[in-house]
Amino acid sequence: MKVIAFERNLQGTGASRRLRNTGKTPGIVYGASSEPQLIELDHNALWHALKKEVFHSSILDLEVAGKSQQVLLRDVQYHPFRQLVLHVDFQRVDPNKKLHTKVPLHFMNQETNPAVKLAGAVISHVVNEIEIECLPAALPEFLEVDLAKIEAGQTMHASDIPLPAGVALTAHVASENPVIASATIPAGAVADEAADAAAGEGEAKPAA
Structure with a gap:
């Protein structure tokens, strides 16, 4: 640009x-x-x-x-x-010296995730950018995070991000390995599921 x-x-x-x-x-x-x-x-x-x-x-x-x-x-x-x-x-920018800079995260396939479609899970993006190091020629415009398989109750960490050749997480990010996304079931959905289960058990009991 x-x-x-x-x-x-x-x-x-x-x-x-x-x-x-x-x-x-x-x-x-x-x-x-x-x-x-x-x-x-x-x-x-x-x-x-x-x-x-x-x-x-x-x-x-x-x-x-x-x-x-x-x-x-x-x-x-x-x-x-x-x-x-x-x-x-x-x-x-010196082409021969590594950069330390932040790049955006693009979250992919959230809408098609089974936990979202079938279990009512909500996926939260905890961070929207991550700090990396690389030579200028290898600098990506963004990094993709595939949310297709994250399950309810699971989290994704910085170490789960696929990195292009020549790109690495900075040392402090790699050591901290922060959460970048999490999938949870909303409290209301859990309560509704429990109520449905209780109602189902009540219907299954024979009359006294």
Whole structure:
């Protein structure tokens, strides 16, 4: 995904406010053993790009003054109540160094899960993204989690996520192995089942 930015010479609160008043958003690019670079971006284009999942989880081609560099979006500051992006941070990517970044989880086959269709189970997504490490070329846009076979009362953990070649969970995620999804039977459904069972037993008893 390509992003167009422009060099920014002035910094400070006043300069940033004046920039925003002209429909621009201040930002910075840093990392990869190079000096930080102040940039500005068109606010409306940035606002729409930020609504796309791929903008948050993929390597971006950032063009500044005709020169392109690969970056990751690292931070976004929003106005507390206005639809306004105050500042963005991008980190340069070194193709030979592993990245530590979060990628979205896409949960698949929940609707066709037998526990959901037949037993009334409810599957909860405990987390929607997970932190991984990989070289930039191996960075996936998202990871798929297949919920087709999870049964009522079961949980799925980070270690259950199939990872593409060259991609691994970060060390702390691998050691903690957090729950990413769980399947439960709602309390109301359990009570209804128990009531139905009791009614069935009552009907089966012979009259005194």
